[in-house]
Amino acid sequence: MATPVLTRHALRKSTLPKSVQCLSLNQTRQLASDSKIFKIQPQVREALETKSKPVVALETTIYTHGFPYPENVALASELESIVRVNGGVPATIGILEGVARVGLDPEEIIRLVSTAGSKDTLKISRRDIGYACGLGLAGKRLNGGTTIAGTMVLAHLAGIKVFATGGLGGVHRGAESSMDISADLTELGRTPVAVISSGCKSFLDIPRTLEYLETEGALVGTFADGRDGSVEFPAFWSRDSGVKSPVTIQNEVEAAAIIHAQSILGLTSGIHFANPIPAEFSISKAEMDVIIAQAIEEANAAGASGKDNTPFILSKIKELSGSKSIKANRALIAANVKRGTLVAKELLALELAAQQESGTQSTDYTINVAFEPPASSKSTNTPIAAIPKPDIASTESIVVAGALAIDYSCDYIPSTTSSNIPQLHTSNPASITQTLGGVAHNIARAAHLLTTTHSPSLRVHLLSAVGPDLAGRAAVAQLAASGMEVAGIQTLTNTISSSTIAIPDANKQGQQQELHTSQYMAINDSKKDLHLAMADMSILESANSTSSFSKTWLPSILSLPSPRAMVIDANWPAPTLHEWLHAARKLPNRPLVAFEPVSVAKAARLFPPLNRSAITGHGRWEQPPPSKEIGLPVYPLNILDLITPNQHELRALHSAARANGYFELPFWWTVVNAFGLGLNAKGRFSAQVPGDLIEEGVPQMAVQLLPFVGAVVVTLGKRGCLVVRILDGGEERDERVGSYLVSGGGLYMRFFPAAEAVGEEDVVSVNGIGDTFLGALVAGMTSGSGMGKGERKRRNVEDVIDFAQRAAVRSLKSKEAVSPELVEMGREM
Missing domain, CATH: 3.40.1190.20 (Ribokinase)
Structure with a gap:
């Protein structure tokens, strides 16, 4: 007997229970049976299900592989607070003890980012998610920070459409022979999440990066940020890269409207909105070009290639810029998270308006995960x-x-x-x-x-x-x-x-x-x-x-x-x-x-007194059930x-x-x-x-x-x-x-x-x-x-x-x- 074709329309109209709705029927079956490896924080889940607040995804590689402990804890707290102050719910995403988590509690963030610098802490891209979670099922509890690609995958599974981060990966110089192209670009071609960053780091090949994203079908737009006419695509530490942006976005309302339109049309590609670094923290393109040229020269001399290339170059840029690059880095991340929250807020307003007009619960074609809370967190109280x-x-x-x-x-x-x-x-x-x-x-x-x-x-x-x-x-x-x-x-x-x-x-x-x-x-x-x-x-x-x-x-x-x-x-x-x-x-x-x-x-x-037995000999706080x-x-x-x-x-x-x-x-x-x-x-x-x-x-x-x-x-x-x-x-x-x-x-x-x-x-x-x-x-x-x-x-x-x-x-x-x-x-x- 022929297998029936399941169309998007049919999937949207299907009677699958809420607890197992997902991106496709196969994924639904798998996640329904393997929910031990994927958890959505209750606050994030509630905001998504009730549409009471906008939700913004945040990555964790920046904490596990970008900043040392405990500076990374302070940065994580700062970025989450920016989302909250601007009316949103932060969903910090990572792999903790073999479980993919969308939304981390403060204690969970500390448990994850305190492993920064450890060789056992993974850098999780799309290819690594199954590996880390699979070994978790087998009893080997791995930790990892999710990259842009990894965060996009997990955010999309949870139904989050806006993700704010620092800088986008790209096509490396000399990629025509090395084939060194970031998985972030491929992910933007197949996962419908809007990524807000400050563009690519300028030691990458920015023209080829934009060309690659065009081939992948990912829209790229740059916020005008008060400037008139067309603008240049930013280069992370610098507001300009010398490369014209494919399109210019005037404000958060326009950005939200683009995301909403793509969602209604069922387009499966992502969007990259480039947000230039605040002017007061920007390092001029001329100054950065000199620093980067020297950093690349030293990387080549040291034989730093493949996965070692970017960390080596970043370290040299920090050294050669007198740490100005670090100050700029923190400023642009904060600005991107604020911009992302405002975009998410405008998007939620559009979705609620569309829902009211249609009289339905959702106008989206994409069906997303909405897991039931774990048994330990269920309550008999009225939710x-x-x-x-x-x-x-x-x-x-x-x-x-x-x-x-x-x-x-x-x-x-x-x-x-x-x-x-x-x-x-x-x-x-x-x-x-x-x-x-x-x-x-x-x-x-x-x-x-x-x-x-x-x-x-x-x-x-x-x-x-x-x-x-x-x-x-x-x-x-x-x-x-x-x-x-x-x-x-x-x-x-x-x-x-x-x-x-x-x-x-x-x-x-x-x-x-x-x-x-x-x-x-x-x-x-x-x-x-x-x-x-x-x-x-x-x-x-x-x-x-x-x-x-x-x-x-x-x-x-x-x-x-x-x-x-x-x-x-x-x-x-x-x-x-x-x-x-x-x-x-x-x-x-x-x-x-x-x-x-x-x-x-x-x-x-x-x-009142805490349960002291919940503080283990390793100094780790394990959450007991409420007393x-x-x-x-x-x-x-x-x-x-x-x-x-x-x-x-x-x-x-x-x-x-x-x-x-x-x-x-x-x-x-x-x-x-x-x-x-x-x-x-x-x-x-x-x-x-x-x-x-x-x-x-x-x-x-x-x-x-x-x-x-x-x-x-x-x-x-x-x-x-x-x-x-x-x-x-x-x-x-x-x-x-x-x-x-x-x-x-x-x-x-x-x-x-x-x-x-x-x-x-x-x-x-x-x-x-x-x-x-x-x-x-x-x-x-x-x-x-x-x-x-x-x-x-x-x-x-x-x-x-x-x-x-x-x-x-x-x-x-x-x-x-x-x-x-x-x-x-x-x-x-």
């Missing part, structure tokens, strides 16, 4: 992608999750002869006021007041819980009357076991308590400084389980407009706190994620974007991280060491930070938290605050930024004196100033002009510190925890 999202096109949101409470402020009134501190074991005269408060409420209230008039499309949503009592009903009514969103306030009616909260009396363990609205009582001295506080936030302890979070809070998150920022306070128990953090990281468009430590005792919840007691996955780099502890909370965070094993994780030392502080850290800090803070260890502790947090803002009361952060990968290091760098590793440190001096007679209440400060920071970083819907760019934290300090002063002078006068400050954003 984020499965919950329908409302169609609220006109708004975005700031989400604040944590405590809503009734606040009592007790200000001590001393007699003329007594101390300004209230006396113990007796009654003290005081002025007592009752207001609506709670850390999360105050943060949300501050952000609401600042944005309500001048950013009406940005809505602030408070997610919290109240009890079925009069206080709870009054709190919700007051919030609604003030114009704040109340849909995220849950009224919890069940009881809570006292065993879930820290009650030291053994006789009370296991008792059931009726839930009631949270209460907070602050006892202040005569100067209005906090002397003692008592807090009952036990209602939030009722969410102390994964199932409770999934049923109660996850639907609330997903019902909200696209969040620009998400703030979580430490009133949640540790398991629930980390559920919030995990959910925040998975939201579309990667919102700013901030954490408010609340108190010394609760700050430590950010760093039922903690609910904590292994920390990725920068799980948070921002924390705002005071000095005492900073010390508590640092102590918890150190005591519970976080500073023993291999990547922690890698990141801290990459700052290049050396033995004279104190000396480097002294140029930016007052000496007393250095002696107290404030900047030192902040720096040691940076592997987990993008920016640490330490609030110092009347002294001001200290900002310590890592520069984003795509951030320009101009004079304004550069003057506050304390190392070449991108460590930014800046002390801000108090924005305004406040006399004791002007202080009315200190209860909400820290919360106001954080609410103003988040509002200032994520709202204002040029921050419209879909725009992911946000201000740097240091740009809004003075604004946030002045907002805090308004609350300091107000009888309310958050000053109503913040409405007037909104126009400044």
Whole structure:
């Protein structure tokens, strides 16, 4: 019987299950049975399946064969952060322990790139994928960095259409006799992936390279990058090569349209978009021609040919250029990754528009792999992608999750002869006021007041819980009357076991308590400084389980407009706190994620004990299953974007991280060491930070938290605050930024004196100033002009510190925890 012909149209219409859809029927059968050798990172898979974010492929040969360890770790982190900052999902691709991986977690990246320089670490092109994965099945776990060709193959299998890298391989000089032609060119002729690079290195034969790509049917276009008319094809370190580009591409919109058209038409060839190196890092063609001629001459003299030729020439170019080539190399890679992310974003917009017009799930002819997650990562929780999202096109949101409470402020009134501190074991005269408060409420209230008039499309949503009592009903009514969103306030009616909260009396363990609205009582001295506080936030302890979070809070998150920022306070128990953090990281468009430590005792919840047995004798971090007691996955780099502890909370965070094993994780030392502080850290800090803070260890502790947090803002009361952060990968290091760098590793440190001096007679209440400060920071970083819907760019934290300090002063002078006068400050954003 004749074998039926399977056309593209028939394949697209086939009823193959999603878990085994692939490029062809044969490949489908093979990958369905051999899925042990091909894995897609869950975050990448979700973005591809739901089309919630653009995905950009990144190669790994640059890390395994281009940069030494640990510089390659820093570069990998930088490039992934560029993708995220510009609204995309990075898919770093490589072979790890015999498995082809599309998307690597931070720990997996470290495990792979730490093998750089080892003779056992492979350079994986198309021909090597089957070899490496096959030996993996046979028990020999090989590691390898994927070249452009290898990355294209695996990216296409996963359904990724945009790939950003450094430089394209090409036809070598003298290839007419050596036949030395890069497999990258052949791959561009048969794999429909758009590769964005800075052209070919100029020691290659660029005219023949372009001729070869034409023969292969691969389109080559060069971004105009602000230039008029036709432009030259770039030569990696130089913007021009002397060879005219086949076509000129004006912008990312045109590039995306070309990719989309090829996809709709079912063309199976790739595209190369050449992105010239940024002008300020370009080395002139004349200078590079002299360097390259000498490098080639020395390579010929040394007999460096075949696979040894390129590494030899690159080493000589680095030497002869005085390392200018390395600086140029890093700059062009960063520029290409940013350009690639913007192209991917425009492509996704086109695909979504086409999908909406046709009313179908996809208009693509290419069928791609969509593997089910491994059994160990499956969850009974409702997946984020499965919950329908409302169609609220006109708004975005700031989400604040944590405590809503009734606040009592007790200000001590001393007699003329007594101390300004209230006396113990007796009654003290005081002025007592009752207001609506709670850390999360105050943060949300501050952000609401600042944005309500001048950013009406940005809505602030408070997610919290109240009890079925009069206080709870009054709190919700007051919030609604003030114009704040109340849909995220849950009224919890069940009881809570006292065993879930820290009650030291053994006789009370296991008792059931009726839930009631949270209460907070602050006892202040005569100067209005906090002397003692008592807090009952036990209602939030009722969410102390994964199932409770999934049923109660996850639907609330997903019902909200696209969040620009998400703030979580430490009133949640540790398991629930980390559920919030995990959910925040998975939201579309990667919102700013901030954490408010609340108190010394609760700050430590950010760093609960780790499973030390998961750290092997080789110093390698093996990911254990999430603990039922903690609910904590292994920390990725920068799980948070921002924390705002005071000095005492900073010390508590640092102590918890150190005591519970976080500073023993291999990547922690890698990141801290990459700052290049050396033995004279104190000396480097002294140029930016007052000496007393250095002696107290404030900047030192902040720096040691940076592997987990993008920016640490330490609030110092009347002294001001200290900002310590890592520069984003795509951030320009101009004079304004550069003057506050304390190392070449991108460590930014800046002390801000108090924005305004406040006399004791002007202080009315200190209860909400820290919360106001954080609410103003988040509002200032994520709202204002040029921050419209879909725009992911946000201000740097240091740009809004003075604004946030002045907002805090308004609350300091107000009888309310958050000053109503913040409405007037909104126009400044």
